[in-house]
Amino acid sequence: MAMAIFTSFWILLVAANLSGGRAQTVQMDSTKSGFVGAQVELRCLFVNSNPPVKISQVTWQKFVNGTKQNVAIANPTMGVSVLAPFKERVAFKQPAVRHRTPSLEDTTITFSNLRLSDEAAYICEYTTFPAGNRENMVNLTVFAQPVTRLTLTAPIIVARPQKHRMTVATCVSANGKPPSVITWETRLKGEATFQETHNANGTVTVHSSYTVVPTRDAHKQKLTCTVTYRKEKITESVVLNVQYEPEVFIEGFDGNWYLNRQNVQLTCMADANPPVTVYQWRLLNGSLPNVEIRNNSLFFKGPVTYDLAGTYVCDATNSVGTRSGQVEVNVTEYPNNPPPGGRDNPQEPQNPGAAIGGAVGGVALLGVAAGLLFVFLRRRQHTFKGDYSTKKHAFGNGYSKAGAGGAPPHPALPKSPQYPDDSDDEKKPPQIAPAAFEGGERDSEDTKRPYFTVEEAERREYDGRTLSFQYEPDAEITDDMVSQTDGSVISKKEWYV
Numbered sequence: 001m002a003m004a005i006f007t008s009f010w011i012l013l014v015a016a017n018l019s020g021g022r023a024q025t026v027q028m029d030s031t032k033s034g035f036v037g038a039q040v041e042l043r044c045l046f047v048n049s050n051p052p053v054k055i056s057q058v059t060w061q062k063f064v065n066g067t068k069q070n071v072a073i074a075n076p077t078m079g080v081s082v083l084a085p086f087k088e089r090v091a092f093k094q095p096a097v098r099h100r101t102p103s104l105e106d107t108t109i110t111f112s113n114l115r116l117s118d119e120a121a122y123i124c125e126y127t128t129f130p131a132g133n134r135e136n137m138v139n140l141t142v143f144a145q146p147v148t149r150l151t152l153t154a155p156i157i158v159a160r161p162q163k164h165r166m167t168v169a170t171c172v173s174a175n176g177k178p179p180s181v182i183t184w185e186t187r188l189k190g191e192a193t194f195q196e197t198h199n200a201n202g203t204v205t206v207h208s209s210y211t212v213v214p215t216r217d218a219h220k221q222k223l224t225c226t227v228t229y230r231k232e233k234i235t236e237s238v239v240l241n242v243q244y245e246p247e248v249f250i251e252g253f254d255g256n257w258y259l260n261r262q263n264v265q266l267t268c269m270a271d272a273n274p275p276v277t278v279y280q281w282r283l284l285n286g287s288l289p290n291v292e293i294r295n296n297s298l299f300f301k302g303p304v305t306y307d308l309a310g311t312y313v314c315d316a317t318n319s320v321g322t323r324s325g326q327v328e329v330n331v332t333e334y335p336n337n338p339p340p341g342g343r344d345n346p347q348e349p350q351n352p353g354a355a356i357g358g359a360v361g362g363v364a365l366l367g368v369a370a371g372l373l374f375v376f377l378r379r380r381q382h383t384f385k386g387d388y389s390t391k392k393h394a395f396g397n398g399y400s401k402a403g404a405g406g407a408p409p410h411p412a413l414p415k416s417p418q419y420p421d422d423s424d425d426e427k428k429p430p431q432i433a434p435a436a437f438e439g440g441e442r443d444s445e446d447t448k449r450p451y452f453t454v455e456e457a458e459r460r461e462y463d464g465r466t467l468s469f470q471y472e473p474d475a476e477i478t479d480d481m482v483s484q485t486d487g488s489v490i491s492k493k494e495w496y497v
């Protein structure tokens with residue numbers, strides 16, 4: 001089959017050659033192309049297998065819309081002529097064409113500074129004697145490199161709550177021939193629209209817009225436009241700058257704010273573009289407790305108390321708007337999960353004496369310490385009459401008050417509002433006492449109580465009696481006292497008042 005086709009094709013060629021007497025042919029490229037402004041060579045060769053043949057003239061013609069226009073003529077006697085609109089841009093390549101006795105076998109022309117309007121078919125025609133006219137044709141295509149440009153619609157986009165779609169970027173491939181193809185690449189969810197404009201000069205402008213709903217998520221996202229022009233790929237990228245209201249949340253509440261915990265704070269965190277300029281703190285249905293506000297943080301002064309509980313709101317403002325974050329703070333009596341390292345432990349001993357007590361952890365030892373403390377306080381009383389500690393219980397009550405009042409147990413604890421000035425009523429029994437003592441007859445109970453008031457101790461010494469300090473730790477603690485982790489003991493009554 002293939003053989004048959006080949007054979008018949010060959011026979012046709014030979015037949016044509018013989019019948020037309022075509023020993024002479026004009027050889028040209030069938031197509032040629034060049035860019036605007038560039039230069040091309042349009043080849044034209046006269047091939048003669050049967051000399052002698054006289055070439056009378058060679059004529060180059062532009063063939064467009066069915067009409068022919070002379071471009072250049074080479075005549076062996078008259079010379080060379082390049083016609084009007086091509087004069088500056090068309091020339092015969094071989095110098096021999098212009099010689100006095102020219103050689104016209106190669107009448108290739110160079111076509112420089114191409115224009116779009118040069119796109120046409122070009123005919124190279126040989127007039128010979130005696131063979132007659134021989135001609136061939138080349139189709140010249142002129143390309144125009146497009147100008148590609150990717151632009152953001154606006155340098156800054158503001159994300160509005162309405163969530164309207166908007167065009168954020170435009171990719172244009174202008175005045176290209178042939179037309180380009182535009183594609184987009186991005187992680188943003190959006191839509192591309194395309195539009196082609198055909199110019200009079202044959203070029204095409206391709207225009208594509210990318211539309212998204214501008215949100216916080218779109219901020220800093222990259223958009224890449226790829227323009228495919230012939231086999232060439234041109235890519236350009238832009239990064240979106242989306243401004244949005246602050247996205248606010250409050251850090252610092254770990255759900256474990258217990259009484260006496262120290263150094264608690266809340267921090268208002270906001271993701272915002274542009275950055276937050278104003279942070280404002282509020283407590284819902286209340287006024288802020290004793291806090292220090294520094295930048296976006298709320299530092300609570302002093303240990304945690306029940307007064308801190310509530311819903312804290314932070315209003316963060318940037319140029320786009322104001323948004324709030326809130327946290328509901330509740331305060332518990334004890335830690336949820338006492339940290340193993342005890343780093344945040346409010347019960348941590350605050351002075352060396354208590355530290356030793358805590359380390360040994362023996363309640364009996366505490367009794368000894370209490371005894372020593374008692375003596376110490378008594379001595380102080382001698383030196384500084386009317387001192388605040390005068391009538392406090394040396395053990396138990398005083399401590400429990402301190403504990404409940406929001407500070408770690410400390411023998412030299414300073415003023416506590418619940419304590420009246422002792423100088424007011426020297427004779428009054430201690431205001432708060434464990435149930436065992438309350439209402440009891442002081443003198444008869446003296447030796448059984450686990451504590452004495454300083455006043456009592458002093459009175460005893462003044463009476464000349466030997467101070468007998470009786471203490472039954474286990475029994476007393478199970479009845480009335482709550483053991484603290486640092487080894488101190490406080491009154492149950494105090495805790496549950």
Ligand SMILES: *[C@@H]1O[C@H](CO)[C@@H](O)[C@H](O)[C@H]1NC(C)=O
Nearest residue numbers: 063064065066067117119120
């Ligand atoms: C070719 O013909 C078309 C209409 O027939 C016309 O619009 C166009 O301008 C012509 N081109 C040239 C180069 O003359």
Ligand SMILES: *[C@@H]1O[C@H](CO)[C@@H](O)[C@H](O)[C@H]1NC(C)=O
Nearest residue numbers: 030031120121137138139140
């Ligand atoms: C060259 O152009 C002519 C007319 O414009 C057309 O008829 C012909 O098919 C083209 N030839 C090639 C090889 O493209």
Ligand SMILES: *[C@@H]1O[C@H](CO)[C@@H](O)[C@H](O)[C@H]1NC(C)=O
Nearest residue numbers: 036116144175199200201203
């Ligand atoms: C083609 O036409 C467009 C629109 O008029 C023009 O901007 C562009 O420069 C032209 N291109 C060439 C190569 O002349």
Ligand SMILES: *[C@@H]1O[C@H](CO)[C@@H](O)[C@H](O)[C@H]1NC(C)=O
Nearest residue numbers: 254255256328329330331332
């Ligand atoms: C305290 O707040 C935490 C965290 O918000 C919550 O899990 C817990 O149930 C609250 N406790 C009480 C008693 O409200």
Ligand SMILES: *[C@@H]1O[C@H](CO)[C@@H](O)[C@H](O)[C@H]1NC(C)=O
Nearest residue numbers: 283284285286310311312328
């Ligand atoms: C706060 O007060 C408002 C009215 O002023 C009331 O509607 C709201 O229930 C209160 N919220 C709390 C948690 O008490």
Ligand SMILES: *[C@@H]1O[C@H](CO)[C@@H](O)[C@H](O)[C@H]1NC(C)=O
Nearest residue numbers: 267293294295296297298299
């Ligand atoms: C508060 O902000 C300023 C400026 O940004 C900074 O220098 C300073 O360290 C901040 N203070 C605190 C307590 O974070």
